[in-house]
Amino acid sequence: MEYNIIISGIGGQGVLTVARILGEAALYSGIKVRMSEVHGLSQRFGSLFAHVRMGEQVYGGLVPMGKGNMLLALEPAESLRYMHYMKKGGALVLNKNPIEPPQVSMGLFNYPNLLKIKDIATEKFGLRVIEVDAKKIAAEAGGELAQNSAMLGAALEIPGFPLTREAIVYAVRKVISSRYADINIKAIDLGSEETKKIVAAIF
Amino acid sequence: MSNALVSPASNKALMLGNEAIVRGALESGLGFFAAYPGTPSSEILDAMIDIAKVLGIYAEVSANEKVAFEACLGASWSGIRAMTSMKHVGLNVASDALMSAASMGVRAGFVAVVADDPSMWSSQNEQDTRIYARFANVPVLDPSTPQDALSLTKKAYELSEKYRTIVILRTTTRLSHMRGEVETGSLPQGYGKEKRYIGEFKKDPDRFVSLPQIARRNKLEHVNAMRKLEEVEGDKLVEIEHADGSDLGIITGGVSYNYIKEAETWLGISGLRIMRTMMSYPLPRKPIADFLKSVDKVLVVEELEPVIEEQVKLIAFDEGIDVEIHGKDLVPRDFELTPEKVAISLSRFLKLDPPIDFELLERMGKETSALAPPVPPTLCPACPHRSTFYAIRKAATNRAIFPSDIGCYTLGYYPPLKTVDTCVDMGASVSVAHGIAVASRGDGGKTVVATIGDSTFFHSGLSALANAIANGSDFILVVLDNGTTAMTGHQPNPGSAEGNRGKRISIEEVAKAMGADLVEVVDPYDISAVVGAMKRAMEIKGVRVIVARRECALKSISEKRRKGETWKRYAVNAEKCTGCKACINAFGCPAIKWDASNKKAYIDPEMCWGCGSCAQVCPFDAIKVVDDGV
Ligand SMILES: Cc1ncc(C[n+]2csc(CCOP(=O)(O)OP(=O)(O)O)c2C)c(N)n1
Ligand code: SF4
Numbered sequence: 026m027e028y029n030i031i032i033s034g035i036g037g038q039g040v041l042t043v044a045r046i047l048g049e050a051a052l053y054s055g056i057k058v059r060m061s062e063v064h065g066l067s068q069r070f071g072s073l074f075a076h077v078r079m080g081e082q083v084y085g086g087l088v089p090m091g092k093g094n095m096l097l098a099l100e101p102a103e104s105l106r107y108m109h110y111m112k113k114g115g116a117l118v119l120n121k122n123p124i125e126p127p128q129v130s131m132g133l134f135n136y137p138n139l140l141k142i143k144d145i146a147t148e149k150f151g152l153r154v155i156e157v158d159a160k161k162i163a164a165e166a167g168g169e170l171a172q173n174s175a176m177l178g179a180a181l182e183i184p185g186f187p188l189t190r191e192a193i194v195y196a197v198r199k200v201i202s203s204r205y206a207d208i209n210i211k212a213i214d215l216g217s218e219e220t221k222k223i224v225a226a227i228f
Numbered sequence: 229m230s231n232a233l234v235s236p237a238s239n240k241a242l243m244l245g246n247e248a249i250v251r252g253a254l255e256s257g258l259g260f261f262a263a264y265p266g267t268p269s270s271e272i273l274d275a276m277i278d279i280a281k282v283l284g285i286y287a288e289v290s291a292n293e294k295v296a297f298e299a300c301l302g303a304s305w306s307g308i309r310a311m312t313s314m315k316h317v318g319l320n321v322a323s324d325a326l327m328s329a330a331s332m333g334v335r336a337g338f339v340a341v342v343a344d345d346p347s348m349w350s351s352q353n354e355q356d357t358r359i360y361a362r363f364a365n366v367p368v369l370d371p372s373t374p375q376d377a378l379s380l381t382k383k384a385y386e387l388s389e390k391y392r393t394i395v396i397l398r399t400t401t402r403l404s405h406m407r408g409e410v411e412t413g414s415l416p417q418g419y420g421k422e423k424r425y426i427g428e429f430k431k432d433p434d435r436f437v438s439l440p441q442i443a444r445r446n447k448l449e450h451v452n453a454m455r456k457l458e459e460v461e462g463d464k465l466v467e468i469e470h471a472d473g474s475d476l477g478i479i480t481g482g483v484s485y486n487y488i489k490e491a492e493t494w495l496g497i498s499g500l501r502i503m504r505t506m507m508s509y510p511l512p513r514k515p516i517a518d519f520l521k522s523v524d525k526v527l528v529v530e531e532l533e534p535v536i537e538e539q540v541k542l543i544a545f546d547e548g549i550d551v552e553i554h555g556k557d558l559v560p561r562d563f564e565l566t567p568e569k570v571a572i573s574l575s576r577f578l579k580l581d582p583p584i585d586f587e588l589l590e591r592m593g594k595e596t597s598a599l600a601p602p603v604p605p606t607l608c609p610a611c612p613h614r615s616t617f618y619a620i621r622k623a624a625t626n627r628a629i630f631p632s633d634i635g636c637y638t639l640g641y642y643p644p645l646k647t648v649d650t651c652v653d654m655g656a657s658v659s660v661a662h663g664i665a666v667a668s669r670g671d672g673g674k675t676v677v678a679t680i681g682d683s684t685f686f687h688s689g690l691s692a693l694a695n696a697i698a699n700g701s702d703f704i705l706v707v708l709d710n711g712t713t714a715m716t717g718h719q720p721n722p723g724s725a726e727g728n729r730g731k732r733i734s735i736e737e738v739a740k741a742m743g744a745d746l747v748e749v750v751d752p753y754d755i756s757a758v759v760g761a762m763k764r765a766m767e768i769k770g771v772r773v774i775v776a777r778r779e780c781a782l783k784s785i786s787e788k789r790r791k792g793e794t795w796k797r798y799a800v801n802a803e804k805c806t807g808c809k810a811c812i813n814a815f816g817c818p819a820i821k822w823d824a825s826n827k828k829a830y831i832d833p834e835m836c837w838g839c840g841s842c843a844q845v846c847p848f849d850a851i852k853v854v855d856d857g858v
């Protein structure tokens with residue numbers, strides 16, 4: 026087994042926290058794991074990524090180009106930077122809520138259309154897109170900060186994903202402040218629920 | 229605090245490479261730690277500060293890397309095991325100490341961790357620390373994984389004491405920030421029960437005073453010790469896989485080893501003879517020579533400079549070994565290596581088809597990424613630097629020249645602020661400003677306004693300011709004093725109100741004592757006050773210092789969040805907003821967005837950290853507090 030995940034988003038969104046949760050869940054499950062994180066400059070509201078790799082054949086922290094199984098995009102346009110790291114047939118789990126970057130507010134750049142992003146993922150890279158309205162789910166669970174947990178809930182539904190709900194819940198309790206753990210766990214379950222139908226249709 | 233770091237018993241945990249180094253040092257009986265932060269090394273310092281009290285070790289955030297290095301030397305000479313950590317360019321600052329101390333040697337073990345940043349993820353340049361090791365003639369160990377980082381840290385202390393030498397432990401961004409499972413050993417007795425930094429300095433001026441006649445003897449002794457280290461320890465610092473494999477060999481080290489292992493599976497090959505060396509300098513001569521004799525063709529796979537390759541070629545030449553040696557002809561020399569780059573190098577070496585159409589994928593990746601709006605890092609909402617930069621530009625106009633420095637504020641380079649015209653190395657803002665002020669008087673004398681952060685000021689701005697004042701220079705220096713070293717994760721500096729072991733030093737008093745021609749302290753959140761100070765400064769000549777003081781917004785918001793406190797929020801009154809975009813196109817707080825359908829600005833309430841600066845920027849008085857945060 027080798028399972029490669031790239032998490033992409035913008036500094037401040039919690040890219041590294043999601044990676045930590047996946048890593049702790051893998052350790053809990055007895056799966057060998059290697060992760061790469063980006064610390065430093067990009068954490069100041071810039072494009073940010075983390076890699077999480079699981080499996081016995083895994084040595085380094087970087088997902089080899091073309092060998093990714095899942096792209097967990099916490100922000101839609103940020104998915105465009107890493108699609109070419111995915112395998113054909115891989116999953117793009119996409120939070121559909123954009124964060125408008127300053128260059129767009131300043132009128133220097135147009136934000137790409139969501140339909141176009143999904144189109145590129147399916148047509149150009151052969152990915153299966155699972156769109157998640159993480160903002161809505163998080164609000165339902167009790168707090169906007171739980172968006173990433175909704176994404177993790179969605180990931181749990183993807184065939185081949187090697188981690189269980191139990192492992193993810195354990196890791197959430199370990200990594201996230203106990204004050205917010207319950208809201209996040211609720212968001213995980215809501216995320217799974219919302220995703221089940223989409224997954225059944227495309228996998 | 230991570231339990232895995234301080235637990236006396238051995239345990240298994242997910243650790244960053246940097247955390248594994250910390251644990252390795254503790255397992256080796258560390259007592260003294262001093263460092264200046266720098267990505268990707270900073271987590272070592274942060275962890276040491278975090279655990280110091282509990283474990284009874286001494287840990288400090290030093291003013292710069294040279295100071296930290298020399299303090300460690302003093303501790304080692306007093307019989308206390310010491311460690312410093314720094315980013316690659318930190319060693320440039322500490323190199324004066326390294327080059328002389330190398331041959332004087334240590335008493336208790338002294339390990340300098342130096343973290344390279346291939347591809348310059350968070351750095352101003354790319355350099356290979358292993359070349360420093362060769363230059364100073366000290367051993368350098370090069371781990372591949374977090375587990376390896378722990379065990380090689382312990383090995384480094386063993387070598388340091390056995391051969392009385394400083395040892396460099398070199399990591400890279402990819403290893404420092406790689407997380408993986410680590411099985412730790414146990415801590416030696418006594419941690420947490422007693423102070424681990426109580427030693428004794430035994431005088432030995434015939435070793436510790438580097439007068440020429442002493443330095444000559446020290447040098448020869450050190451050269452001999454290094455020769456012995458290489459001969460005796462060499463074969464324990466290499467690992468060979470498939471010793472009876474094919475007649476094709478790989479020599480590698482550091483994270484490149486991981487990529488070779490993965491390329492093997494990817495290309496579907498097996499039986500390649502792989503030699504991993506954990507010491508890149510001095511390269512273990514006998515094991516390398518034996519390995520070279522066992523193969524017809526060898527590929528050296530290493531990141532950045534051909535440090536291993538050149539030594540391998542020397543050994544082959546000296547020993548008269550007939551073997552074809554490849555390295556940087558097939559492996560990229562610039563930037564970070566990746567699994568795909570190494571797979572391609574290996575396939576070229578083996579004359580196989582590459583496992584993927586790398587060029588095609590990369591081209592597709594480029595095309596696709598080009599559709600994503602660029603999202604470079606930005607100053608945080610409410611960042612005091614933004615308000616200061618805005619005010620500087622308002623007072624000094626576009627005609628001024630803006631030498632700047634390294635820190636969060638380097639982001640003032642980006643539009644709309646564009647108040648960073650130069651950035652070289654820490655402290656250079658002041659000295660470059662001095663040079664420009666002297667040399668650019670030709671076009672009628674533009675105002676030169678330099679900016680420097682408080683941490684950078686204490687790191688290496690002090691001597692530059694003394695020089696400028698003593699030489700009668702002519703520029704304005706604005707010290708962006710947010711009370712912390714923000715860029716690298718909010719470590720204290722000598723000007724910080726809290727976090728230091730001793731006294732706080734006042735920047736304005738330092739500037740006055742040096743004889744600056746004007747010294748003022750202003751609050752960046754009061755934009756007209758900063759503009760006023762700038763205007764007063766521009767009316768006179770000489771070296772004028774303005775201290776713009778306001779706590780780092782990210783630090784203060786994080787503390788409020790932790791304590792469950794709230795803060796003020798601002799909003800745009802759509803009726804008053806004329807859509808002039810001044811708040812976006814001249815100021816640029818990332819919380820302010822543009823509603824294209826209404827042609828009005830609005831503020832994302834989740835992102836507003838309540839500084840109130842945009843309200844001062846808006847020419848139509850359209851921005852007001854809507855939630856006073858109580
Ligand atoms: C010699 C050297 N050491 C360390 C660093 C890493 N580094 C970059 S900026 C910075 C400190 C910035 O602090 P400050 O000047 O206070 O600015 P702030 O980030 O707080 O705005 C550090 C430590 C470096 N670039 N060069
Ligand atoms: S961390 Fe502090 S200094 Fe750095 S950009 Fe954010 S608010 Fe400004």
Ligand code: SF4
Pocket residue numbers: 609610797798817818819820831835836837838839840841842843
């Ligand atoms: S008050 Fe204005 S400038 Fe300050 S953080 Fe809020 S939106 Fe940004």
